[in-house]
Amino acid sequence: MNLSSCSICQFWHSSIGKKLVVALTGLFLVMFLAGHLAGNLLIFQSSADFNEYAHMLHSMMHGWGVWIFRILMLVALALHVIATVQLTAANRSARATRYQKDATMVASRSSRMMIWSGLTVLVFFVFHILHYTVRVSPELKELADFDQNWAMTVKGFQNPLVSIFYIIAMALLCSHLSHGVASIFQTLGLRSRKTAGPITLLSKAYSLIIFVGFISIPISICFFGYGKEELQETEQMIEQAKSLGLDGILHEHRH
Amino acid sequence: MLNLTLKVWRQQNATSEGFIETYDAHDIPESASFLEMLDIVNERILNDGGEPIHFDHDCREGICGQCSLTINGIPHSKERGITACQLHMRKFKTGETIWIEPFRAKAFPLLRDLIVDRSAFDRIIGAGGYVSVRTGSAQDANNLPVAKTKADAAMDAAACIGCGACVAACKNASAMLFVSAKAAHLNLLPQGAPEKNKRVLGMVRQMDAEGFGNCTNQYECEAVCPKEISADNIARLNRDYAIAIADEAAV
Known part of the structure; x- marks a missing residue:
């Protein structure tokens, strides 16, 4: 099958086809953010509920669920990044000579820095996975090994550098979404003169909710000391358990 | 009457190097259209023995789609719903500098000055x-x-x-x-x-x-x-x- 006869190849190599891939993978990632935020906000409910939620995620479908989801996420993210990088490169080369005097009528600042906000969020994503999923820090790994996901999250955000990077990344994500969410509708052909207003509003509101929701966690932990005492208690319990050689006592409530 | 400074893209042909040339456009009537202003400037260039500024134009009433000027960075100028030929000089103030460039895109190769191949x-x-x-x-x-x-x-x-x-x-x-x-x-x-x-x-x-x-x-x-x-x-x-x-x- 050569390029001209392969429909999927043609789809991928066409401007609109590639944009449809960006929109659909973007939609998946946007929906994921809402679910991720809802789960994260359990941190304010109680450590037990948060740990229970973390356990549920890792044990659903006998542990397969989380891996199926991770693979879907990675595929969506990879397609989204590859397509947008290729589209941006094509866009740059479509105007070889720039205007000496450049001006803008209506394009928002967010829409003009999509590639940069997106790539910064990608760097953040890699850091975030190493931080809380792979857990390269031994302190966080130990808390996770004792199934103390709530304590692990609080401990992670007590580092001001981590929290500041997180907040900056969320600000860029907010900018990315404010253009991206509305763009999904246009690229999928669902925007019209009548719906343009509500779609712009939805896009801005959604990106703001995501921004405020996510940064509320590092701000309350890092700058307002949320969870400090409970984390200390948990760490003392782990120390005691380790000194008594009872690695398993903290698991008891579950098993 | 308006006294303006024009910054115009000049380019001999498709392959030569282009550059911005500065022109002094003095005594331009406010009732002139933008293209008429260029006509006045061109006449003066011709009288001085120079090469006039080449630009596309035809009907000059906004229906043919020939005029292709980017004015101060915006195609057909920042005025909404008009072509460059429908733009009038009364929209400008004396002392202003106006940048005039061709429509820029790789798919629209430049032929000469402000003329592109569409x-x-x-x-x-x-x-x-x-x-x-x-x-x-x-x-x-x-x-x-x-x-x-x-x-x-x-x-x-x-x-x-x-x-x-x-x-x-x-x-x-x-x-x-x-x-x-x-x-x-x-x-x-x-x-x-x-x-x-x-x-x-x-x-x-x-x-x-x-x-x-x-x-x-x-x-x-x-x-x-x-x-x-x-x-x-x-x-x-x-x-x-x-x-x-x-x-x-x-x-």
């Missing part, structure tokens, strides 16, 4: 922007029912004069507004509908082959369009393309 648009039309069979002359009223909403949308799309300002204004030099308007005005009507999928695929593929950029939904095109073509057409083309390619692959 034949890429003709090739896109040739790839499907027509109805293949004779559809006869105008129908009797109500002989061929067309919904009012569709007739209005088709008429609005058909207002496109193919000037290329959408490409010139787009941050990515995308031709989506032109292509979507030209596809929509036929796709929406009974005479054009049977060839809709073939038309959409043909025109989009030719658009990609010409080296235009990709739409990033910033709507600069809609803002500069002298005929105020709506970006709704772009959404419609995106939708129609998805349907057409699925139809091609599966049916």
Whole structure:
């Protein structure tokens, strides 16, 4: 099958086809953010509920669920990044000579820095996975090994550098979404003169909710000391358990 | 009378190096159109034995789509819903500096000074922007029912004069507004509908082959369009393309 006869190849190599891939993978990632935020906000409910939620995620479908989801996420993210990088490169080369005097009528600042906000969020994503999923820090790994996901999250955000990077990344994500969410509708052909207003509003509101929701966690932990005492208690319990050689006592409530 | 400074892009031919030349445009009547102002400046250049500024123009009443000037960074100027020839000098103040550049896009190769080759648009039309069979002359009223909403949308799309300002204004030099308007005005009507999928695929593929950029939904095109073509057409083309390619692959 050569390029001209392969429909999927043609789809991928066409401007609109590639944009449809960006929109659909973007939609998946946007929906994921809402679910991720809802789960994260359990941190304010109680450590037990948060740990229970973390356990549920890792044990659903006998542990397969989380891996199926991770693979879907990675595929969506990879397609989204590859397509947008290729589209941006094509866009740059479509105007070889720039205007000496450049001006803008209506394009928002967010829409003009999509590639940069997106790539910064990608760097953040890699850091975030190493931080809380792979857990390269031994302190966080130990808390996770004792199934103390709530304590692990609080401990992670007590580092001001981590929290500041997180907040900056969320600000860029907010900018990315404010253009991206509305763009999904246009690229999928669902925007019209009548719906343009509500779609712009939805896009801005959604990106703001995501921004405020996510940064509320590092701000309350890092700058307002949320969870400090409970984390200390948990760490003392782990120390005691380790000194008594009872690695398993903290698991008891579950098993 | 206005006294202005012009910063004009001068380029001998397609291959030579271009540059910005500064001209003193003094004593310009406020009632002159923008192109008449250039005529006055050119006459003075000619009288001084110089080479006049080359620019495209024809009807000078906003219907032919020939004028192609980027004025202070915005195709056809920042005034909405007009072509450069419909712009009047009363919109400027004495002492102002005006930047005049050609419509810039790789798919619109520069020929000379402010003149660019927009034949890429003709090739896109040739790839499907027509109805293949004779559809006869105008129908009797109500002989061929067309919904009012569709007739209005088709008429609005058909207002496109193919000037290329959408490409010139787009941050990515995308031709989506032109292509979507030209596809929509036929796709929406009974005479054009049977060839809709073939038309959409043909025109989009030719658009990609010409080296235009990709739409990033910033709507600069809609803002500069002298005929105020709506970006709704772009959404419609995106939708129609998805349907057409699925139809091609599966049916």
